[in-house]
Amino acid sequence: MQPGLYHLLFISTALFFIGVFGFLTRRNLITMLMSIELMLNSVNINFVAFNKYLWPGSMEGVFFTLFIIAIAAAEAALAIAIIINVYRSHKSIDVEQIEELKY
Amino acid sequence: MPQTIWILIIVLLPLVGFLFPALIGRKYPASIAGLVGVLLHLASAIISLFVAYAYFFQVGKVNGIYQKMIPLKYSWLQFYEGMSIDMGILLDPISVMMIVVVTFISLMVHIYSTAYMKGKERIGTYFSFLALFTFSMLGLVISSNIFQMYIFWELVGLSSFLLIGFHYEKIAARTAARKAFIVTRFADLGFLIGILVLSFYGGTLDFNTLIERLTGNASPQLQAALTTTFIGLPALSWGLILLFIGGAGKSAMFPLHIWLPDAMEGPTPVSALIHAATMVVAGVFLVARMFPVFAQSASDVLKLVEYIGLFSAFFAALIACTQTDIKRVLAYSTMSQIGFMMFSLGVSGYGSENGLGFSASLFHLFTHAAFKALLFLGAGSIIHFVQSNEITSMGGLRKYMPITHITFLIACLAISGVPPFAGFFSKEEILLACYQQDLIAYVIALITSGLTAFYIFRLYFSVFWNKPHQVNQPSHGEGGFAILLPLIILSLASILIGWIPFGMFVSSDGIALHSSFHLYFSILPVLIGLIAIAIAGILYKSENNKSERIAASLKGVYRISKNKFYIDECYLFITRNILFRYLAKSAAWFDRNVVDGFVVFIGDSTVRISERIKVIQSGKMQQYALYFLIGALAIVLIFVYRIM
Numbered sequence: 050m051q052p053g054l055y056h057l058l059f060i061s062t063a064l065f066f067i068g069v070f071g072f073l074t075r076r077n078l079i080t081m082l083m084s085i086e087l088m089l090n091s092v093n094i095n096f097v098a099f100n101k102y103l104w105p106g107s108m109e110g111v112f113f114t115l116f117i118i119a120i121a122a123a124e125a126a127l128a129i130a131i132i133i134n135v136y137r138s139h140k141s142i143d144v145e146q147i148e149e150l151k152y
Numbered sequence: 153m154p155q156t157i158w159i160l161i162i163v164l165l166p167l168v169g170f171l172f173p174a175l176i177g178r179k180y181p182a183s184i185a186g187l188v189g190v191l192l193h194l195a196s197a198i199i200s201l202f203v204a205y206a207y208f209f210q211v212g213k214v215n216g217i218y219q220k221m222i223p224l225k226y227s228w229l230q231f232y233e234g235m236s237i238d239m240g241i242l243l244d245p246i247s248v249m250m251i252v253v254v255t256f257i258s259l260m261v262h263i264y265s266t267a268y269m270k271g272k273e274r275i276g277t278y279f280s281f282l283a284l285f286t287f288s289m290l291g292l293v294i295s296s297n298i299f300q301m302y303i304f305w306e307l308v309g310l311s312s313f314l315l316i317g318f319h320y321e322k323i324a325a326r327t328a329a330r331k332a333f334i335v336t337r338f339a340d341l342g343f344l345i346g347i348l349v350l351s352f353y354g355g356t357l358d359f360n361t362l363i364e365r366l367t368g369n370a371s372p373q374l375q376a377a378l379t380t381t382f383i384g385l386p387a388l389s390w391g392l393i394l395l396f397i398g399g400a401g402k403s404a405m406f407p408l409h410i411w412l413p414d415a416m417e418g419p420t421p422v423s424a425l426i427h428a429a430t431m432v433v434a435g436v437f438l439v440a441r442m443f444p445v446f447a448q449s450a451s452d453v454l455k456l457v458e459y460i461g462l463f464s465a466f467f468a469a470l471i472a473c474t475q476t477d478i479k480r481v482l483a484y485s486t487m488s489q490i491g492f493m494m495f496s497l498g499v500s501g502y503g504s505e506n507g508l509g510f511s512a513s514l515f516h517l518f519t520h521a522a523f524k525a526l527l528f529l530g531a532g533s534i535i536h537f538v539q540s541n542e543i544t545s546m547g548g549l550r551k552y553m554p555i556t557h558i559t560f561l562i563a564c565l566a567i568s569g570v571p572p573f574a575g576f577f578s579k580e581e582i583l584l585a586c587y588q589q590d591l592i593a594y595v596i597a598l599i600t601s602g603l604t605a606f607y608i609f610r611l612y613f614s615v616f617w618n619k620p621h622q623v624n625q626p627s628h629g630e631g632g633f634a635i636l637l638p639l640i641i642l643s644l645a646s647i648l649i650g651w652i653p654f655g656m657f658v659s660s661d662g663i664a665l666h667s668s669f670h671l672y673f674s675i676l677p678v679l680i681g682l683i684a685i686a687i688a689g690i691l692y693k694s695e696n697n698k699s700e701r702i703a704a705s706l707k708g709v710y711r712i713s714k715n716k717f718y719i720d721e722c723y724l725f726i727t728r729n730i731l732f733r734y735l736a737k738s739a740a741w742f743d744r745n746v747v748d749g750f751v752v753f754i755g756d757s758t759v760r761i762s763e764r765i766k767v768i769q770s771g772k773m774q775q776y777a778l779y780f781l782i783g784a785l786a787i788v789l790i791f792v793y794r795i796m
Contacts, residue, residue, distance in 0.1 A: 069781060073774050144773055151771025 057098035064091035078132045078142040082125065089121050156223040158199050159241055162251060163290045165196040166258070169283030173276040180276035186266030189279040193262045193286065197255040207248045208657055218662035220244040220360055222296050234356055240296030242359060245658040246440055246514055250293035253521045254430050258286040260638040261425040264529050267634035268421055268536065278318060282425070285311035289430050293437060298347050299357045301438070305343065305402070308431050309336050315426060316418040328414035335411040339401020343438075346394030353377035353387055359441065367448040374449060392446060392453040396439060396460075403435025404487045405494060406464040410720055412487055416479035420532030423479060428486050428528050429521035436493045436517055443510060443660060447502035458498020462593055462600075465491025467717070469603035473610065474703075474714040477541045478531050481611050482524070485567065488604060489520050495597065496582040499589040500660065507660030508588070512581030515654040519574035522649060523566040526642035527608075530560040533631055533639070534615060543611060547618035547695075553630035557616050559643040564612045566646040568605035568681045571674070574650035580674050581655075587673070598680060605681040609688035619695040 064087055071084030093114045100110025136142050169192040173180045212218050225240035262282065269275055288307035295301035317329030347357070354362040354373050365373040366388065377388035385393075397408075404412035415427050426432070439446060439457060446454045465488045472484035493513045500509025533556045538546050550557040566573035569580070579601060586594045630636070655665035691699045703710045712718065768779075789795065 073778055073781075147773070148771030152766040152769045 054098055054102040057094060057102075061091040061094040061098070064088075064094065076143050076145055078135065078144055079129075081144065082128050082132070085128075086121065086125065089117065093117055156241070158203055159223065159243070159251075159294065162196050162200050162203065162255065163287060163294065165192045166283040166287035166290065168192060170280050170287055173280040176276075182275040185276040185279045186262070186269070189283060190259070190262045190266060192283065193255065193259040196286075197252075197259040200251045200255040204248050204252045207243055208245070212243070212245070212248075216663060218245050218657070218659075220662075222360070225296060228300075234361075235351070236297075237299040237357060238297040239300055241294045242296035243294070245662065246437065247293045249514065249518060249658055250437060251290060253518060254286060254289045254293065257425055257429040257521055257525050258282070258289075260525060260529070260642055261421045263634055264424075264532070264638045265419075265421045267632055268532055269419065274318075278315075278419070281311055281314045281318070282422070285315065285426060285431070289434075292434060296359055297357050298351065298359055298362065301359075301441075302340075302343060302347060305398070305434065306340065308426075308434065309333065309340065309402070312336075312415070312426050312431055315422040316415045318419055318422065319417070322417065324414075325417040328411075328417040332411040332415050335408055336401045339398050339408050341398075342394040342396075342401070343398020346391050346396075346398060349387060349391035349394065350377075353380075353391070363442065363444050366445045378449070386450075388445075389450050389453050392442070392450050393456065395442060396435075396453065396457055399435030399438040400460060400494075401435070402438075403432050403490045403494065404464075405435065405460050405491065406467055407719065409464065409468070409487050410723060413480050413483045413716070416477070416483050420479065420528060420535060423483075424525045424528030424532070427483065428524040432486060432490055433493065433517050433521070436490060436497065436513065439494065439497050440510065440514060443497065443500075444502060446497075447500065447510075447660065454498050454500075456498075458495050458590070458593065461491045461494025461496070461498055462596055463491070464488070465495060466596055466600045466603075467491075469600045469607065470713050471716050472607040473603060474710060476543050478534065478543050478546070478611065478615065479528075479541055481543070481607060482527055482531060485527075485604065485608060486524055488600065489516070489524065489567070492579070492582055492597070492600070493517050493520070495593070496585055499586045499593065501589075503661045504663060504665065507665060508581065508655070509585035510660040511655040511658055511665050512578060512585050514658050516575075516578035516582055518654065519566065519578045519646070519649055522642055522645040523563040523573075523575055526559060526563040526639065526646055527567070529638055529642065530556050530563065533635055534560075537630060543614045546615045548616070548620040550616040555636050556630050556639060559639040560616070561612065562643040562646050564608045566650075567608050568685060569601060569677060570605075570681055570685075571678060572647070572650065574646045574648070576674075576678070577650035578654075580670075580677065583677055584670060584673060598677060601677055602680040602684040605684035606688050609685045610692050613688055613692035617693045 068084045068087030068089075068091065071087065072081050075081050075084060096110040096114045096117075100107065104110070132142055135147060139146055141147075169189050172188065173185060206212075207221075208218075212221070221243040223241050223243060225238050227236045228239045230236035262279070265278070265282065269278055272278070285308060288304045288311055291304035292301055292308060295304060313329050313333040316332050317325050319325045320329075350362060350366070351357050353376055354365045356362050356365065365371050366377065368374065374388070377391070378386045380387040382390055399405075401408040412427060412432065416423055418427070446457070468484040468488035468491060472481050472488060475481045475484060493516050496509045496513035496516065498509070500507055500513065502510075533553065534546065534549060535541055537549065537553060540546070562573065566575040569576045583594065583597055583601070586597050653666075657664070659665040691702070715721075
């Protein structure tokens with residue numbers, strides 16, 4: 050059976066909410082970053098899926114996905130740099146420990 | 153009109169004189185401050201003479217009537233068509249005459265000040281303020297718009313305040329400045345409301361249009377202003393009364409005169425310029441400016457002007473007889489003379505022969521400016537010489553200050569109305585105008601005129617004759633060229649300007665008024681003046697105790713007059729015991745409890761609410777993400793299911 054658009058959308062939605070769940074429940078900053086990547090990739094799947102099923106003649110969705118992957122790599126590098134700095138100052142990357150910015 | 157630019161220059165030169173030191177600030181060298189001021193005002197005075205010549209002899213007269221010209225008008229703030237605040241120049245006989253008086257007296261005072269203020273601190277500031285005053289006063293007299301006049305009116309009040317308080321290190325000067333400001337400001341409130349009332353009915357702020365609309369029976373605006381009544385008086389009368397209150401405050405008419413004697417705390421040349429010759433006659437000028445309306449549409453208000461003026465003249469003359477501070481005597485004398493001017497306006501009618509009082513009033517303003525400035529400048533020299541204001545510590549000065557003595561004597565003769573000095577002519581005209589209108593007022597004016605001669609010669613004899621002077625500094629002369637020159641020029645003016653046929657130039661309707669000289673009529677006032685001088689001579693010429701004996705026999709009357717009829721005390725009583733105790737206290741309670749309470753309540757409740765809701769900002773990143781998610785989902789739900 051050929052997978053249809055709805056299958057792909059189901060997968061991407063599932064992936065997105067897994068990412069949301071991970072982002073909200075995990076305490077480790079690295080894991081949270083990974084959750085964010087999941088959400089980002091679910092969006093990528095949407096892009097590719099819509100491109101393939103709705104506008105088969107064009108390639109914009111695919112190119113956008115490539116751009117997003119490149120930017121996500123840069124973003125991951127940035128986030129990890131921040132996490133390293135957080136670790137240096139707090140000796141921990143547990144998000145529960147980092148809550149100075151409040152009232 | 154080719155002179156427009158020149159008139160602007162007359163007004164703007166003093167402004168330069170004000171801004172120049174103000175912009176340079178403390179680095180402004182004191183040595184050139186006076187010189188710059190004198191040169192600017194000299195130019196201004198000379199140009200004003202040319203403008204006056206051009207107006208009176210070349211362009212002003214059309215078909216035998218002096219025109220009200222508006223060579224320049226710039227609409228500054230327009231409310232609606234026809235109602236706008238303009239900055240303009242209005243040339244008519246009274247404004248041209250005032251331009252000459254203001255620039256000329258200002259020049260004299262500047263020259264005098266260069267010597268008088270030598271070595272004092274803040275000379276640059278002093279000349280800057282003087283120039284500000286001259287600028288504002290010139291702006292006031294050339295105003296073509298009643299609101300423009302009000303703006304400059306406040307500016308002269310401000311410069312008067314600054315100059316009275318010039319020696320601000322003295323408490324007396326500070327309080328005097330404050331008093332002058334508050335009292336005149338209070339009166340100016342009347343002026344402002346008067347402007348609002350008149351412009352509401354007249355539908356314009358422009359002087360010419362306003363006067364035109366508020367005179368003449370056919371005018372619908374006048375009918376509206378006359379038929380609308382408030383507490384039994386037509387709106388027009390209210391407007392004019394309020395206007396007059398403003399004028400009375402500036403011109404120190406009873407009961408708003410209390411600031412003038414205290415204003416003598418300022419430097420003496422300032423008193424000569426502001427509190428004798430120019431600013432204090434602004435009230436007279438205001439009434440004269442609106443005179444057609446007063447005379448033609450509201451003769452009842454004009455009666456009020458007459459009585460207030462007459463009473464102030466008499467009342468101030470009585471007080472002047474007992475004061476011992478030389479400047480205070482002159483201050484009360486100023487008040488009395490301005491009373492004469494007001495009163496003369498009050499007895500005047502409009503047009504041709506009836507307008508004699510109008511011409512007489514402005515004639516007296518003109519001559520008074522010369523001889524009163526002279527008296528004050530002379531008094532300045534005397535005070536400088538004796539180092540005291542009290543006439544009891546003076547005496548026998550005629551040997552030490554011969555030129556001051558002669559010039560002072562001329563001014564005294566002029567103010568007493570002795571022919572052929574300037575005051576004689578103007579005072580005779582006032583008395584004549586009064587004689588034709590109101591006999592009882594004439595008798596009072598005659599008595600006042602006698603009192604004038606008495607108090608001014610009491611001053612003269614006490615200062616220059618009486619006991620021999622104990623010289624503390626024998627080398628101390630009467631001053632150099634810069635001191636004597638203004639005295640001599642002003643004394644020449646006091647002798648000569650009376651001969652000007654003033655009615656030919658300044659009259660209520662612009663048509664030349666031929667005032668004939670009535671020889672028989674003048675005999676009585678002159679005789680009374682001479683008798684008063686003789687009495688003053690007997691009492692004060694040599695050292696004796698006659699005056700004390702008379703004072704003792706007049707116990708109560710003397711004490712009341714000496715204490716200025718306790719008017720200041722009345723004011724204090726009213727403000728302390730009534731205004732402060734009842735009005736101010738309850739207002740303070742309201743402020744503290746209701747107004748402050750409301751503000752405190754708002755603040756308190758804000759704090760309390762924010763204490764409750766601040767926990768939302770927990771610093772926990774995942775909580776924020778959750779809020780964000782919930783919000784995003786809520787928006788999605790709203791849009792998808794169109795809940796709202």
